[in-house]
Amino acid sequence: MELEYTACPLCGSDRKRKAYPNFHTYQVVRCASCNFYYLYPRPTEAAMLDLYSKNDYFEGEEAGYQSYAEQEPALRATFRRLMINMKKHEITGGSLLEVGCGYGYLLDEAKHFFNFRVGTDFSPQAVEKAKTRAELVYQGGVDRVPPDRNFDCIIATQVIEHVYQPQLFLEELATHLKPGGKMVIATPNMGSFWRYIMRDRWPSFKIPEHILYFDKKSLSVLMKRIGLKNIKTLPYPHAFPLPLIASKLNVTLPSSLNKYNLWMPATTLALYGTYPGNLGS
Numbered sequence: 001m002e003l004e005y006t007a008c009p010l011c012g013s014d015r016k017r018k019a020y021p022n023f024h025t026y027q028v029v030r031c032a033s034c035n036f037y038y039l040y041p042r043p044t045e046a047a048m049l050d051l052y053s054k055n056d057y058f059e060g061e062e063a064g065y066q067s068y069a070e071q072e073p074a075l076r077a078t079f080r081r082l083m084i085n086m087k088k089h090e091i092t093g094g095s096l097l098e099v100g101c102g103y104g105y106l107l108d109e110a111k112h113f114f115n116f117r118v119g120t121d122f123s124p125q126a127v128e129k130a131k132t133r134a135e136l137v138y139q140g141g142v143d144r145v146p147p148d149r150n151f152d153c154i155i156a157t158q159v160i161e162h163v164y165q166p167q168l169f170l171e172e173l174a175t176h177l178k179p180g181g182k183m184v185i186a187t188p189n190m191g192s193f194w195r196y197i198m199r200d201r202w203p204s205f206k207i208p209e210h211i212l213y214f215d216k217k218s219l220s221v222l223m224k225r226i227g228l229k230n231i232k233t234l235p236y237p238h239a240f241p242l243p244l245i246a247s248k249l250n251v252t253l254p255s256s257l258n259k260y261n262l263w264m265p266a267t268t269l270a271l272y273g274t275y276p277g278n279l280g281s
Contacts, residue, residue, distance in 0.1 A: 001043040001208070009166060009212060010036040010222065022200050023207045034221075037190055037213035045164045048209070052122040052162075058102065059125075068103060068126075074239040074261045079109040082157075082186075082270075085235045087113060091182045091272060094152030099142050099173065100159035104130030107137075114153070120144055142172050150178045157186035157270070160219075161210040170226045179277030183228060186236055189269035191215030204267070219271050228273030236270035239263050 003025070007014045013033035020028040029040045051057060058068035068075075086092050092113040101107055101119030103126055110117055117134040120141060121127050130137045138144040154173050163169045173183060188204030189195070190213040195202045204210060214222075220231050239261040 001047045003041040004044050005041045006038075008034060008036055009038055009164070010034055010218060016040065020200055020205065023205070026207050028205065028213065034218070036218050039208060039211040042211045043208050048162070048164075049122065051209075053124070055123065055125045057123050057125075071241055072103070072105060074241045075105045076109055077239040077261055078237070079106040081237055081239075082106070082234075083109055083113045086153075086184070089232070089234060089272070091153055091184065091234075094178075095150075097142075097145065097151040097154045097176060099154065099156045100162075101130050101134070101137065102126050104133035104137065106155070106157065108133035118145070118149070118151070142169075142176065145176055147175070150176050151181060152178055153182045153184065155184040155186075157184070158188070158268075160185055160214070161187050161204075161212050163212065166212060166222055167225060170222060170228075174226055174228070174275055177275035179275060181275045182272050183223070183275060184234060184270060184272040185219060185223065186234075186268050186270035187212075187214050187219065189215065189266060190218075191269070192266045194264075194267060214269060216269060216271070219269060223271060223273045227276065229276050231271055231273045234270040234272050236268040237263055237265060238267045 008016065008031035011031060011034040013031055015032035016029040017032055018027060019030040019037060026039055026041065028037055030037050083092065094114060095116040096107070096110055096114040096118065098107055098117070098119045101121050104119060107117045107119050107130060119130050119134050119137040121130060121137070122140060124139055127137050127139045154177055156173065160166055160169065170183070177183060188210070195204070216233070223231050241261060
């Protein structure tokens with residue numbers, strides 16, 4: 001892949017120091033100005049968008065997911081728990097937009113919590129599957145959503161770590177929120193104890209797809225920067241298929257055990273904020 005050498009995606013500083021240098025062509029560096037972690041160098045955005053648009057991204061070998069479909073029981077369990085937690089925090093009801101919806105498992109689990117559900121994804125294969133689980137699904141990014149269509153809640157889970165211009169991405173999402181609407185952003189938690197324990201073997205160092213690494217402080221800063229108010233933490237327990245966990249320990253288990261889940265705490269950071277309307281005024 002063609003590579004680019006960039007400044008900090010959060011603050012723009014060129015000052016950085018090595019943090020995790022042992023990823024062959026790549027390393028994860030830490031900004032010396034704002035302490036944000038990011039991939040350096042990184043593939044160009046055009047190269048990665050081409051990867052995400054491939055039909056085999058969700059069922060491939062070299063990149064993406066080995067089999068997203070085999071993770072369905074664990075993903076659905078995760079999203080059911082997420083919806084329950086969102087309801088407890090008064091984030092459900094009305095219309096929902098999910099950016100990066102994959103096969104639509106979250107949208108399907110949201111059917112008892114939202115009246116109208118819309119998704120987007122770059123993969124044509126994913127879009128075809130997700131269309132059976134929501135009212136509307138667009139192929140592409142948030143730019144494919146009609147500009148006059150606004151939502152009570154927008155969620156992007158396991159997406160922002162792939163995004164090349166994170167502030168612009170959140171600003172685009174905010175243009176589709178109704179006044180008083182909620183934005184939920186979930187991403188691998190760089191502040192997790194798992195990262196400290198596992199270091200270079202932390203599974204969320206998914207190189208080169210994950211180019212940004214957020215902790216609670218950095219994600220809060222970004223969400224506040226675009227004008228969201230009352231930034232709060234949303235509990236996000238995550239279930240993983242047992243064979244997937246075993247594979248991270250170099251142990252191979254039969255895929256028939258995918259129906260058995262292991263709940264892992266603190267792997268995912270989720271924050272939500274309220275759109276007050278008239279951002280930037």
